Amino acid sequence: MLCHECREKEATIFLKVAVNNKITEMHLCQDCASKKGMPSGFGQSLPISEMFGNISGFVKEFLPKEKKTLRCWSCGLKYSEFKETGKLGCPDCYKSFEPQMTELLARIHGKAVHTGKKYSPKDFPELAHARKKRLLEDLKKELKEAVEREDFETAAKLRDSIKDLEK
Amino acid sequence: MKIGEIFRPYISWANGQGDWPDIVFSTRGRFARNVYGFSFPPRASKEKLKELAETAMNAVKKSRLFIKAHCIHMDELDGIEKAFLVERHHISHNLASQVSGAAVVVSSDETMSIMINEEDHLRIQSISSGLSIKRVYENIETMDSQLGRILPYAYSRQFGFLTACPTNAGTGFRISCLVHLPALARTGQMAKVLENLSTLGITARGIYGEGTYVLGDFYQISNATCLGRSEQEFAENLNRVVNNLIRHEIHARENLIKGGAKAKTEDGIFRSLGILKNARMLSYEEFMQHISLVRMGAAMGLDMAIDISSINQLTILMQPAHLQTLAGRKLDQFERDVERAGYLRKKL
Ligand SMILES: [Zn+2]
Ligand SMILES: [Zn+2]
Numbered sequence: 001m002l003c004h005e006c007r008e009k010e011a012t013i014f015l016k017v018a019v020n021n022k023i024t025e026m027h028l029c030q031d032c033a034s035k036k037g038m039p040s041g042f043g044q045s046l047p048i049s050e051m052f053g054n055i056s057g058f059v060k061e062f063l064p065k066e067k068k069t070l071r072c073w074s075c076g077l078k079y080s081e082f083k084e085t086g087k088l089g090c091p092d093c094y095k096s097f098e099p100q101m102t103e104l105l106a107r108i109h110g111k112a113v114h115t116g117k118k119y120s121p122k123d124f125p126e127l128a129h130a131r132k133k134r135l136l137e138d139l140k141k142e143l144k145e146a147v148e149r150e151d152f153e154t155a156a157k158l159r160d161s162i163k164d165l166e167k
Numbered sequence: 168m169k170i171g172e173i174f175r176p177y178i179s180w181a182n183g184q185g186d187w188p189d190i191v192f193s194t195r196g197r198f199a200r201n202v203y204g205f206s207f208p209p210r211a212s213k214e215k216l217k218e219l220a221e222t223a224m225n226a227v228k229k230s231r232l233f234i235k236a237h238c239i240h241m242d243e244l245d246g247i248e249k250a251f252l253v254e255r256h257h258i259s260h261n262l263a264s265q266v267s268g269a270a271v272v273v274s275s276d277e278t279m280s281i282m283i284n285e286e287d288h289l290r291i292q293s294i295s296s297g298l299s300i301k302r303v304y305e306n307i308e309t310m311d312s313q314l315g316r317i318l319p320y321a322y323s324r325q326f327g328f329l330t331a332c333p334t335n336a337g338t339g340f341r342i343s344c345l346v347h348l349p350a351l352a353r354t355g356q357m358a359k360v361l362e363n364l365s366t367l368g369i370t371a372r373g374i375y376g377e378g379t380y381v382l383g384d385f386y387q388i389s390n391a392t393c394l395g396r397s398e399q400e401f402a403e404n405l406n407r408v409v410n411n412l413i414r415h416e417i418h419a420r421e422n423l424i425k426g427g428a429k430a431k432t433e434d435g436i437f438r439s440l441g442i443l444k445n446a447r448m449l450s451y452e453e454f455m456q457h458i459s460l461v462r463m464g465a466a467m468g469l470d471m472a473i474d475i476s477s478i479n480q481l482t483i484l485m486q487p488a489h490l491q492t493l494a495g496r497k498l499d500q501f502e503r504d505v506e507r508a509g510y511l512r513k514k515l
Contacts, residue, residue: 087286
């Protein structure tokens with residue numbers, strides 16, 4: 001059988017992956033498998049994100065459509081870039097793309113609400129303080145930048161966030 | 168760096184301990200965690216990644232679990248040394264290919280490790296021999312709680328722990344068992360078994376070599392999702408599924424030594440032992456094909472002159488980078504195949 005990827009060389013690696021009732025089969029030559037970062041050794045797991053991101057296009061096919069201009073207010077990642085790579089830029093991307101992420105997570109995991117281990121930096125006062133300080137600094141810097149480039153919509157959002165934090 | 172001097176040829180977590188060691192090779196668990204205030208590694212600057220690596224290393228070193236730990240930066244390693252750590256399950260291929268700020272801290276007994284600046288800032292991992300889900304979970308849980316008090320994790324009440332790839336968000340928890348299923352494969356039941364698993368929220372992965380059998384008949388069984396249920400629920404689900412697999416595998420093994428099948432099975436096992444004992448050249452793939460049968464033979468009580476623990480060690484040591492580290496020099500494929508066969512003749 002020929003390699004599914006390059007359609008030139010003989011496939012030597014056969015991978016069968018079953019996720020959420022969806023079975024993906026891949027036939028690859030050694031070269032293409034290595035290019036995909038696919039482990040060929042013993043017991044090495046293929047990172048699940050690889051499987052979703054590159055192999056089956058799983059994430060991409062589930063991503064809600066969104067207008068091109070949507071981007072993360074914190075790291076600047078465009079939603080369209082996320083659709084390309086399947087990788088988010090920073091923790092705040094989850095907030096920036098909240099409706100989209102809610103839908104996407106529900107499709108990947110079956111649910112979109114975390115019920116596992118709880119975590120709150122508030123439980124660790126020093127941590128919470130350091131985090132708040134750092135976040136405020138970042139936000140103020142971004143606000144300044146937004147004002148400079150006359151992006152008043154973003155600036156207004158940032159001002160709200162700063163006010164919330166300073167309460 | 169001389170990786171062969173840091174890590175001994177004896178691998179503590181492949182010692183055949185834990186429950187059902189003749190079927191479950193190892194259990195692994197990990198938490199994916201990120202630190203608030205930093206972009207995820209794929210999008211962070213070099214400087215930020217280095218800053219994070221330093222902060223994380225200092226935090227890890229404070230833990231009693233990581234006394235005398237090995238701190239290893241990816242940019243200090245050559246290709247063979249990176250491959251060595253991948254073969255030993257301490258790092259991923261992905262970490263091996265990163266440069267800036269990518270590092271790993273491995274506990275002195277090698278049962279715990281923390282990858283820094285892989286796809287996520289932290290991957291807290293533990294590995295143990297046999298079926299030992301509880302122990303592995305407790306290890307990473309302890310470490311996670313300690314680190315979370317020093318580093319502010321990226322967390323949201325709705326989505327849980329936030330990760331670079333949404334497939335890991337929520338608990339960030341992945342628990343897996345590496346199971347050895349030679350009898351299920353030989354009795355033609357594997358396809359059905361794999362399909363059943365997928366309806367249970369479980370993923371099974373095997374890497375196929377040439378032909379029909381998965382490399383050494385080893386399958387990686389893990390939770391397919393990690394959001395919307397608790398860590399304990401994911402762990403219990405895996406435990407249930409793996410116990411079921413064990414039951415099926417035992418049943419299939421019994422069928423292989425019943426009546427007319429017995430002579431054929433034993434013949435296959437002893438032929439494999441003969442090849443491992445006498446071959447002058449052996450590729451890793453061929454080695455795995457035969458050691459798989461010898462492993463089943465040892466589990467069935469046949470006289471293989473080698474126990475499960477030593478078989479497990481060989482399975483790790485005969486991989487290309489380990490072999491070259493043992494030999495103390497770079498070997499091409501041809502030389503490796505000769506070296507591998509020579510090592511086995513001495514051991515068996
Ligand atoms: Zn190819
Ligand atoms: Zn972002």
